[in-house]
Amino acid sequence: AQSVTQLGSHVSVSEGALVLLRCNYSSSVPPYLFWYVQYPNQGLQLLLKYTSAATLVKGINGFEAEFKKSETSFHLTKPSAHMSDAAEYFCAVSDSPLYGGSQGNLIFGKGTKLSVKP
Amino acid sequence: DAMVIQNPRYQVTQFGKPVTLSCSQTLNHNVMYWYQQKSSQAPKLLFHYYDKDFNNEADTPDNFQSRRPNTSFCFLDIRSPGLGDAAMYLCATRVGRVGADGYTFGSGTRLTVV
Numbered sequence: 001a002q003s004v005t006q007l008g009s010h011v012s013v014s015e016g017a018l019v020l021l022r023c024n025y026s027s028s029v030p031p032y033l034f035w036y037v038q039y040p041n042q043g044l045q046l047l048l049k050y051t052s053a054a055t056l057v058k059g060i061n062g063f064e065a066e067f068k069k070s071e072t073s074f075h076l077t078k079p080s081a082h083m084s085d086a087a088e089y090f091c092a093v094s095d096s097p098l099y100g101g102s103q104g105n106l107i108f109g110k111g112t113k114l115s116v117k118p
Numbered sequence: 119d120a121m122v123i124q125n126p127r128y129q130v131t132q133f134g135k136p137v138t139l140s141c142s143q144t145l146n147h148n149v150m151y152w153y154q155q156k157s158s159q160a161p162k163l164l165f166h167y168y169d170k171d172f173n174n175e176a177d178t179p180d181n182f183q184s185r186r187p188n189t190s191f192c193f194l195d196i197r198s199p200g201l202g203d204a205a206m207y208l209c210a211t212r213v214g215r216v217g218a219d220g221y222t223f224g225s226g227t228r229l230t231v232v
Contacts (some may be wrong), residue, residue: 036220042226043122043208043226044208044210044221046220046221049220051218090161094218104212104218105163106221108160109160110159110160111158111160113158
């Protein structure tokens, strides 16, 4: 079964510093991988997704993620943190029914809360 | 703009008093989901519809029901809310069967049980 593990429930960086949020996946088939951001009392917003095209994926708000099959990782990065990046970030994996999986439902990691210090 | 709309944003209900949360979408997506999210936790899937086909997660309590009268609307009914049901409830939609598109989420309804 597919799963994702997010290392670190809470990450704190200074404004202008590199943001690195870690996500490792477990999948017996080629996965579809996603990063979502959630601001307080809001729904989840899609940051970026990997669907077997380019391994380096660029998303909104200056974020990007690299799919590394050998490491089963899909870490999220941003070169320079802004105060507005403070939020909770969720990594998720989706099955593809083309490979006999489920109906493409998302399986979420436990989330990483990002704090940005001035 | 096309979107997923949840009403109300905040709902207070009494212990044991039935409550209904609503979700509407203008995206014409055929898959709709209901998630429960408690504080500082990942969203937990309650059930989803693929068109009119209802799919209930095995661990979703019987207290939770859902209706989807048409493509645009989906409702979450909590028959007898308990204090443990206080949470953010998220509606999401997806187009198609292959999971490449991800979800579009509504802003959520925060339910308080008093």
